[in-house]
Amino acid sequence: MTLSIDLFYSYRSPFSYLALPKTLKLVAEYDLAVNLRPVYPLAVRVPGFFKKASPNFIRYVVLDSTRVAQHEGIPFRFPRPDPIVQDMMTLDVAAEQPYIHRLTRLGAMAQLEGRSLAFTDAIARVLWDGSVLGWNEGDYLARAAEKAGFDLAAMDEAITADPDRYEQVIAENEKNHAASGHWGVPTFVFENEPFFGQDRIDLLVWRMQGKGLARRQPG
Template identity: 25%
Template sequence: MPDPIDFYFDFASPYGYFASLRIDELAAAHGRTVTWRPILLGAVFKVTGMKPNLEQPLRGEYLTLDAGRIARLLNAPFTFPDSAPVNGVAASRAFYWLADEHPEQAKLLARALYHAHFAEGRDIGPADTVAEIAARSLGSLGIDRAAVSAALQDQSVKDRLRAATDEAVERGVFGSPFVIVDDEPFWGWDRLEMVDRWLATGGW
């Protein structure tokens, strides 16, 4: 079996959100699976010296235009949250709490968090909000708010997120989304077509 495709993203990234709507389906068409890996771009930016796109002159204004345009292209539910760029620490910790033993549940949670943020405009930064969304989306699987809230304060969960972000930097990840196919890196939502072609042809 070929190795899974690595999908790095930050919950604050609208481009990561758009990629999340398609990446698993794209990979499955080529007989591949996807490992989702949320990271904190704030830590990455300390290495690159960049600022969040929304805080950059001209680029921030373009981002708000571009995100809406992509949403219309995909017919995807979208609203630009007032809380953007959101702090994704709690959301990412909740993901990694589930990911190792229950990767599909973790993906369900990531999708629910992304939807709450970019489709409903909710601020998913507060731990209480993350716990509420997790309980609502995964309650049928026995996940409750108290368990999520406790996990967010667990040192091993905190360390897991930190290690994931450090590993991403070591692999050359510097943005969201960032897809790695068999050590071949692709940055940006608009590179998914290239990823599709790469998988179909074996590269060029």
Template identity: 30%
Template sequence: MADPIDFYFDFASPYGYFASLRIDELARAHGCRVTWHPILLGAIFKVTGMKPNLEQPLRGEYLSHDVGRIARLIGAPFTLPDSAPVNGVAASRAFYWLADDQPEQAKALARALYHAHFAEGRDIGPADTVAEIAVQALAGAVGDRAAVLAALGNPTVKDRLRAETEQAVARGVFGSPFVLVGNEPFWGWDRLDMVDRWLSNGGW
């Protein structure tokens, strides 16, 4: 059986957005199971000493150019939001609220949140916005806006996001997107072709 794929991403990452558009299709092509893991790069940067790309001289300017170029290359709708880099805490908590009992709904919500942020340019940082998107995208699966907001404040959900981020660090994750095929690490949207080749050949 093929190794499972773990897909780590931060909702603030445009490269994570691009990877989210392809990762499941790539996994299906190889008969793999893929598990999505939203994480908080802010917590990881405390370990690595880095800071968001957009806040770095030269690198930030390059990213602003690069993400538009990638979007044109792959035909993805894209707008660099004024709120970038967004705080992804509420979005990530919403995902983990659903992840165990409704994993496909959790993925659908992640896609909807990514689309709202990077295709429509919306600020998905506020909990109210996350709740609105969840209700719109998942209809009756999440209840009403009040139910979503209550879930975002649930201590168990908060602890889950914290634990997932800590586990990511323990596994060597330091950026977004970050893909682990079994224990083989691949960092970056531009490594998905390498992931594809690795799965095709059984490594090299």
């Protein structure tokens, strides 16, 4: 029996990106379906979040995500430009957010097609692996998406024609994310039980093994 989990994911979250290799390995090794469900980052979801958080919050995220990437051997650099338009001195978040709206809606569209994990893996690398400067320029995203079987221009066109459809998907994701019992990303949810963070995947596997998680058969 194929087990299924939800993965609540933000395109700005370094730990969401760092969870992808282990998630893909899980899907390759086990009879498991992962429904990646994009949500907006806390900067958009919770107005004023960074101004209320400890001054150590951002510094620790940078430190910890960098060493996790080094430990796991994952190519890593914070995206340039930041997917969230934010003044990092004042922590003010701009009213207009063209990057994160586009990325999250694209993920929502891929989710509707049942292929959001493959899509996100393809484009997240362009943002986070340090191989390009200006991930939003040129055809970097388009070429990455094409390799995963997506037509980025067609996706952008469909979203522009009906943005509300994809906003509704995102809103439903955020509602279910909150209902799972956690607010952070990445959060994996199995049978209504949340597992927050890329460092909880082993615990997630242990729980699923108790519910019959089976390895994939060769061939």
